Amino acid sequence: MAAVKTTSEVALNRLAIVAVLIVTIIFLAPIYWIASTAFKPRNLATTIPPTVLFEPEIAPFVKLMVRRSQLREPPTAEEYAAAPWWERIVLDDGEKIVRSGRGEVQMSAYPDRFMNSIIIAISSTVLAVGMGTLTAYGFSRFKVAGEQDWLFFILSTRMLPPVVVAIPMFLMYRWFGLNDTHIGLIILYTAFNLSFSVWLMKGFIDEIPREYEEAALVDGYTRLQAFFKVVLPEAATGIAATAVFCFIIAWNEYAFALIMTNRRAQTAPPFIPSQVGSGLPDWTVIAAGTFLFLLPVAIFTFLLRNHLLRGMSFGAIRK
Amino acid sequence: MATEVITRLDPQSRAAARGWSDLTIRNLFIIPTILFLIIFNIFPLLYSLGYSFTDFRASTNAPANFVGLANYRALLNDPFIWTNFAITAKYVVVSVTGQVVVGFGVAMLLNRAIPFKGLLTTLLLLPMMLSMAVVGLFWKLLYDPSFGIINYALGLGRFEWLSNPDMALYAVAITDIWMWSPFVMLLSLAGLSAVPKHLYEAAAIDRAGPFYTFFRITLPLVAPILMIAIIFRTMEAFKTFDLAYILTSQPTTELISIRLYKMAFQEWQTGMSSALAYIMLIMVVAITNIYVKYLNKVKER
Numbered sequence: 001m002a003a004v005k006t007t008s009e010v011a012l013n014r015l016a017i018v019a020v021l022i023v024t025i026i027f028l029a030p031i032y033w034i035a036s037t038a039f040k041p042r043n044l045a046t047t048i049p050p051t052v053l054f055e056p057e058i059a060p061f062v063k064l065m066v067r068r069s070q071l072r073e074p075p076t077a078e079e080y081a082a083a084p085w086w087e088r089i090v091l092d093d094g095e096k097i098v099r100s101g102r103g104e105v106q107m108s109a110y111p112d113r114f115m116n117s118i119i120i121a122i123s124s125t126v127l128a129v130g131m132g133t134l135t136a137y138g139f140s141r142f143k144v145a146g147e148q149d150w151l152f153f154i155l156s157t158r159m160l161p162p163v164v165v166a167i168p169m170f171l172m173y174r175w176f177g178l179n180d181t182h183i184g185l186i187i188l189y190t191a192f193n194l195s196f197s198v199w200l201m202k203g204f205i206d207e208i209p210r211e212y213e214e215a216a217l218v219d220g221y222t223r224l225q226a227f228f229k230v231v232l233p234e235a236a237t238g239i240a241a242t243a244v245f246c247f248i249i250a251w252n253e254y255a256f257a258l259i260m261t262n263r264r265a266q267t268a269p270p271f272i273p274s275q276v277g278s279g280l281p282d283w284t285v286i287a288a289g290t291f292l293f294l295l296p297v298a299i300f301t302f303l304l305r306n307h308l309l310r311g312m313s314f315g316a317i318r319k
Numbered sequence: 320m321a322t323e324v325i326t327r328l329d330p331q332s333r334a335a336a337r338g339w340s341d342l343t344i345r346n347l348f349i350i351p352t353i354l355f356l357i358i359f360n361i362f363p364l365l366y367s368l369g370y371s372f373t374d375f376r377a378s379t380n381a382p383a384n385f386v387g388l389a390n391y392r393a394l395l396n397d398p399f400i401w402t403n404f405a406i407t408a409k410y411v412v413v414s415v416t417g418q419v420v421v422g423f424g425v426a427m428l429l430n431r432a433i434p435f436k437g438l439l440t441t442l443l444l445l446p447m448m449l450s451m452a453v454v455g456l457f458w459k460l461l462y463d464p465s466f467g468i469i470n471y472a473l474g475l476g477r478f479e480w481l482s483n484p485d486m487a488l489y490a491v492a493i494t495d496i497w498m499w500s501p502f503v504m505l506l507s508l509a510g511l512s513a514v515p516k517h518l519y520e521a522a523a524i525d526r527a528g529p530f531y532t533f534f535r536i537t538l539p540l541v542a543p544i545l546m547i548a549i550i551f552r553t554m555e556a557f558k559t560f561d562l563a564y565i566l567t568s569q570p571t572t573e574l575i576s577i578r579l580y581k582m583a584f585q586e587w588q589t590g591m592s593s594a595l596a597y598i599m600l601i602m603v604v605a606i607t608n609i610y611v612k613y614l615n616k617v618k619e620r
Contacts, residue, residue, distance in 0.1 A: 013431055013432065016431050016433065017433055019428050020428045020429060021439075022426070023425050023443070024439055024443055026443055027442075027445075027446060027500075027501070028445065029496065030457065030461055031445060031446070031449075031605075032458075033457075037460070041538055046466040046473060048465070050343065051472055066397055123553070129350060129357070131352050132352070133350055134347075134348040134349075135349050135352040138344075138345045138349040142341060142344075142345040144345070144349065146572070148365050150349075150353065152352075153353075156358050157360040159554065159564055159604070160360065160600065161558040161576060161596075161599055161603060162558065162560070163558070163560055163576045163579045163580055163583070164367075164596035164597075164600055165360070165364070166363065166580075166583070166584075167370075167583050167592055167593055168362075168363035168366040168370070168593075169365040170377070170584075171366070171377060172362075172363060172366065174377075177520070186350050187359070188610060190355075191355060191359035193357060194352060194355065195356065198352065198371045199565075213403065222339070223339065223344055224339060227344075252449065252450035252451065252452075254450060254452035254560075255560050259580075259584055268453075268559075269450045269452040270451070270452065272456060273453075273455070276456065276459075283460050284590060286456065286457075286460075287457070287460075290453050290456065290457055292600055293450070293453060294453070298448070300448075301441065301444065301448050302441065305441040306437075307442075308441075316569050317576050
């Protein structure tokens with residue numbers, strides 16, 4: 001800050017560094033705890049004092065993926081010896097893997113719900129970012145009567161509490177047979193993210209100089225060609241940031257998924273909590289489900305961290 | 320309505336001469352989005368406005384009877400609803416204050432020459448990238464009185480966080496503060512980095528103390544963006560559903576969204592709950608308006 005650094009300034013800076021590190025550790029502790037519990041043997045998940053050092057296991061993930069039922073009698077030595085390693089994990093816990101008539105291992109509902117999350121989040125992101133980019137370009141480059149009012153209308157669609165919109169949407173969806181369908185949730189999340197996408201993309205497209213397209217038009221491109229070949233590549237950063245945003249919102253949405261789906265199209269956020277039940281929950285399995293669910297977002301955030309910082313400040317730090 | 324979008328464009332323009340005209344492109348790019356948002360936002364709102372004047376129940380096939388303002392009257396006279404609103408107000412104040420204090424504090428710390436600043440900022444953003452539902456579920460384990468890590472780390476013994484009616488709302492707020500302080504931090508950081516350095520240099524030459532510098536330079540210049548963060552967080556906190564719904568089921572944590580959810584999808588009082596939804600909506604709009612007015616005042620200074 002000041003041109004000359006005094007000793008007290010240096011000491012203050014050191015103090016700030018230590019404080020930031022402590023805050024970061026506190027903020028990351030719960031996430032670390034989820035991740036580590038996902039690799040714990042069941043008996044170590046709920047010990048006091050908490051177990052920090054342990055041999056990581058993938059047992060929770062095996063148990064997460066297969067359907068299991070309680071064993072009535074302990075397994076015989078032969079049964080145990082004949083079982084593959086992943087079945088032994090379950091046998092050790094007094095459970096057996098449920099098989100279909102043909103002896104196939106039955107999967108739990110988790111992989112299905114996870115796939116639903118992927119399908120719905122990706123589709124709605126593509127739609128919201130696609131439509132949002134076009135609309136943002138329209139508003140950015142052409143004269144629109146009452147432009148500010150339209151933009152405000154678009155933003156205002158996000159102000160409604162989801163539970164408020166949920167009642168009429170539920171009735172509408174029931175009428176059209178869209179309840180518990182992938183399409184239904186995709187449409188909802190697209191509508192949800194569209195306003196956001198228009199606003200973010202408008203900020204990014206406004207920053208691209210108009211001269212670029214004008215030069216392309218002079219070169220004999222049509223307006224559409226100029227848009228696709230000149231503007232879109234320039235807007236790539238913005239599109240990436242917007243896409244991450246929309247994906248995170250759609251991926252994590254809970255209230256609508258809880259109300260509008262029950263089996264076929266249910267996503268993971270309402271599903272994971274429903275597995276806790278009333279008895280003694282197996283926290284390692286829940287942690288494994290949670291961990292897998294966090295993974296895509298964590299990777300995304302990390303890969304696109306620089307774009308994300310720009311996108312999230314809503315143009316407040318326009319350079 | 321969408322036809323109002325049409326404006327005058329030079330039909331002789333070079334682009335209009337080949338391929339689609341600018342006008343066509345503009346309409347094709349904008350109108351679908353506007354229509355989509357009208358269908359999925361305005362239409363449902365009108366639909367539920369209609370239902371709010373009836374005794375409709377979505378669980379039966381009985382036709383809806385018009386009851387006029389009876390639903391609104393019943394709700395506004397129901398002391399339980401006001402309890403829900405009071406709980407919500409308390410929750411909003413506690414969690415937004417917490418987020419502003421923590422978020423702005425961390426931003427002040429990060430606004431110095433700190434090694435690995437980018438990495439630390441990104442790591443600190445992680446909580447807000449997660450699903451509130453899944454976070455809520457997991458904090459249940461962290462809060463567990465007998466084997467939760469929070470009690471162990473703080474040496475609290477068998478302290479009850481979630482089953483103690485007096486504590487449960489604060490427990491939900493703490494989780495919310497953990498999740499959303501990073502959001503306030505990010506916006507504050509953006510604001511702080513935009514404060515011109517020469518102001519600090521001038522203050523240093525005048526031998527201004529740190530308090531003077533903070534209250535006369537830093538805070539006024541960051542205030543508008545901090546205000547935006549507060550608006551966003553207040554709106555979101557007012558709407559909170561997932562976190563509280565999953566963490567506990569205490570009567571003291573029944574936020575207005577949870578009451579609305581139960582009324583609409585467990586008791587199936589569709590007409591009544593539509594009316595409550597409208598009361599909520601009016602409140603959100605009113606709060607947002609007050610904030611925006613205040614924001615404009617802050618900006619003018």
